[in-house]
Amino acid sequence: MAGPWGNNGNNGDDGGSGGGPRNPWGNPPGGPSGGGRRGASSLEELFKKGTGGGFRGGIPKRPGGRSWWPLVAIGFIVLWVLLTSIHRVSPQERGVVTLLGSYSRTLQPGLHFSLPTPLEQVTKLDVEEIRTIDIPEGESEKLILTGDQNIVDLAYSVRWNIKAPELFLFQIADPEETIKEVAEAAMRAAVANFTLDDTIGSERSEIEQTVERNMQQLLDGYGAGVVIRGIAIKKADPPAAVNDAFKEVSAAQQTAQTYLNEARAYAQQLTAQAQGESAAFDKVYEEYRLAPRVTRQRMYYETMERVLSKVDKTIVEPRGVTPYLALPEIKKRAQQPPITTVEGQ
Amino acid sequence: MGRIMQNPVALGIIVIALLFTLLNTLIIVPETRQGVVVRFGEPVRIINRYQTDVPFGKTGAGLLWKIPFIEQVVWIDKRIRDVEMEQQQVLSTDQLRLQVDAFARFRITDPLRMYIAAGSEERVSDELRPILGSALRNELGKRPFAALLSPERGQVMDNIQAGLNRVARQYGAEIVDVRIKRADLPDGTPLDSAYQRMRTARDQEARTIRAQGAKQAQIIRAEADASAARTYAESFGKDADFYDFYRAMKSYETTFQGGGPDDPQSSFVLSPDNEYLRQFRGN
Numbered sequence: 001m002a003g004p005w006g007n008n009g010n011n012g013d014d015g016g017s018g019g020g021p022r023n024p025w026g027n028p029p030g031g032p033s034g035g036g037r038r039g040a041s042s043l044e045e046l047f048k049k050g051t052g053g054g055f056r057g058g059i060p061k062r063p064g065g066r067s068w069w070p071l072v073a074i075g076f077i078v079l080w081v082l083l084t085s086i087h088r089v090s091p092q093e094r095g096v097v098t099l100l101g102s103y104s105r106t107l108q109p110g111l112h113f114s115l116p117t118p119l120e121q122v123t124k125l126d127v128e129e130i131r132t133i134d135i136p137e138g139e140s141e142k143l144i145l146t147g148d149q150n151i152v153d154l155a156y157s158v159r160w161n162i163k164a165p166e167l168f169l170f171q172i173a174d175p176e177e178t179i180k181e182v183a184e185a186a187m188r189a190a191v192a193n194f195t196l197d198d199t200i201g202s203e204r205s206e207i208e209q210t211v212e213r214n215m216q217q218l219l220d221g222y223g224a225g226v227v228i229r230g231i232a233i234k235k236a237d238p239p240a241a242v243n244d245a246f247k248e249v250s251a252a253q254q255t256a257q258t259y260l261n262e263a264r265a266y267a268q269q270l271t272a273q274a275q276g277e278s279a280a281f282d283k284v285y286e287e288y289r290l291a292p293r294v295t296r297q298r299m300y301y302e303t304m305e306r307v308l309s310k311v312d313k314t315i316v317e318p319r320g321v322t323p324y325l326a327l328p329e330i331k332k333r334a335q336q337p338p339i340t341t342v343e344g345q
Numbered sequence: 346m347g348r349i350m351q352n353p354v355a356l357g358i359i360v361i362a363l364l365f366t367l368l369n370t371l372i373i374v375p376e377t378r379q380g381v382v383v384r385f386g387e388p389v390r391i392i393n394r395y396q397t398d399v400p401f402g403k404t405g406a407g408l409l410w411k412i413p414f415i416e417q418v419v420w421i422d423k424r425i426r427d428v429e430m431e432q433q434q435v436l437s438t439d440q441l442r443l444q445v446d447a448f449a450r451f452r453i454t455d456p457l458r459m460y461i462a463a464g465s466e467e468r469v470s471d472e473l474r475p476i477l478g479s480a481l482r483n484e485l486g487k488r489p490f491a492a493l494l495s496p497e498r499g500q501v502m503d504n505i506q507a508g509l510n511r512v513a514r515q516y517g518a519e520i521v522d523v524r525i526k527r528a529d530l531p532d533g534t535p536l537d538s539a540y541q542r543m544r545t546a547r548d549q550e551a552r553t554i555r556a557q558g559a560k561q562a563q564i565i566r567a568e569a570d571a572s573a574a575r576t577y578a579e580s581f582g583k584d585a586d587f588y589d590f591y592r593a594m595k596s597y598e599t600t601f602q603g604g605g606p607d608d609p610q611s612s613f614v615l616s617p618d619n620e621y622l623r624q625f626r627g628n
Contacts, residue, residue, distance in 0.1 A: 256558020263562035267569030278580030
């Protein structure tokens with residue numbers, strides 16, 4: 001029986017004395033004592049035998065003498081057909097099939113078959129993924145004129161995904177660039193209808209919705225096959241050049257609030273004080289009304305007692321005497337009260 | 346024949362030549378393209394021409410054929426393409442400048458005309474670009490500055506589109522849409538003066554807010570003063586004489602309060618005639 005490598009017969013036991021052509025590296029029958037030349041010549045012989053045995057061409061023949069080429073080619077083709085005609089479409093994907101360039105059908109998620117590649121081609125697109133376009137890219141300023149001719153620095157992002165894969169593929173030359181430009185145009189148009197204060201403040205969501213609506217309308221007009229999921233204004237600030245002036249306004253608001261707070265605190269304090277004092281007076285007055293004379297005298301003496309008990313007192317008999325008021329002396333004593341007290345004792 | 350079949354080289358050449366001819370005969374037309382078949386430089390027919398409202402799959406795309414080597418296909422984009430314009434400076438009727446950036450979207454609807462008039466889609470773009478610019482300048486230049494900000498409100502864009510469409514049709518193209526992407530004040534003086542205006546407006550606002558705050562604060566204080574005065578008057582008015590006495594006592598106590606090492610002591614020089622010393626005198 002002919003083996004695939006064309007060696008006729010005698011396959012099997014190699015483990016013998018090592019003399020046969022099965023073992024090219026083995027010593028020739030002459031034994032290990034043989035020289036280099038003899039080894040070389042036996043190798044030549046071996047090659048001659050090998051060539052004679054059917055070592056012609058790169059790929060040997062299969063049994064029956066026919067070439068292996070057709071089998072290999074068929075194998076390739078089968079593999080090719082299998083690889084290019086079975087398609088697994090993931091849940092988030094859709095597959096657009098074109099038959100010789102012409103749109104044929106859109107594959108839903110699952111396992112699908114198509115004609116092999118040169119005939120039918122499948123382009124898979126992710127329709128669930130929400131894509132985001134940031135405008136402007138990076139940290140640069142994007143200045144837009146507002147309706148009251150002011151300038152606002154705006155940064156926003158557009159979220160979109162593919163709605164109709166076949167439209168997305170065939171309708172517009174550069175869908176992403178188109179979406180970006182449409183977003184810019186819609187945003188500019190929307191902001192031009194609002195004042196700066198509205199843009200910065202309360203009307204942001206209104207602007208977002210307007211832009212989203214207009215973009216969708218425009219893109220549907222192009223037949224772009226995309227859905228705008230949302231516009232998010234990330235930044236709506238006055239431009240950096242005038243930012244200080246805007247901060248000044250909020251600082252002024254704080255200042256004004258401070259004024260008000262201070263005034264209110266003063267008012268509270270004053271009112272409370274007035275109420276307290278008048279209440280105290282009312283109480284005393286009630287008592288006083290019951291016994292005016294006694295109360296009056298009591299209050300007088302008590303007050304004098306409190307006042308005079310803590311101060312230096314000098315009683316001068318003025319009649320006929322010109323009192324010398326030692327005011328500097330008093331001052332001195334006032335400056336050094338402890339010493340004076342000691343001396344006085 | 347038999348000899349040829351046995352000569353592998355000759356066989357190979359024949360197979361390759363046949364394949365080449367076949368490939369040159371068949372045209373695979375994708376959905377995104379239309380083509381003009383040209384025979385010796387002369388256009389003979391149009392393949393997969395754009396038609397409105399024909400769904401994909403029903404168009405002329407697919408496998409077509411032509412006469413090999415004699416006919417060539419000139420491919421033309423069937424999709425919507427854009428004309429990106431360089432910034433244009435527009436002067437409004439009130440002599441204010443605006444830097445305008447616009448785009449137009451077009452589609453080749455007449456490939457044959459386009460092939461004859463322009464040759465390629467890029468040429469169409471190039472031809473439309475300056476026209477878009479001048480149409481924009483002309484149309485916007487008829488309006489005051491404030492109207493430029495929101496040109497969508499008026500007929501402006503429609504007029505521009507119509508004007509541009511007239512030219513585009515000569516190139517076998519159709520304008521799908523014209524939009525203003527940006528409308529900015531030019532750098533330099535116009536932008537700086539706008540900034541200056543914004544700054545002064547904010548400054549005015551800040552001052553107003555502060556002044557309003559101060560005003561409110563003053564009113565609050567005055568009201569408090571008035572209310573305190575009213576409270577005092579209501580209470581003390583019951584007996585003016587006693588109030589005089591009562592308040593005087595309070596006042597003495599506060600004024601002559603001495604004591605404490607830091608506080609210089611008041612010194613009193615009393616005359617024996619003093620009311621306080623009436624009993625002290627013993628009479």
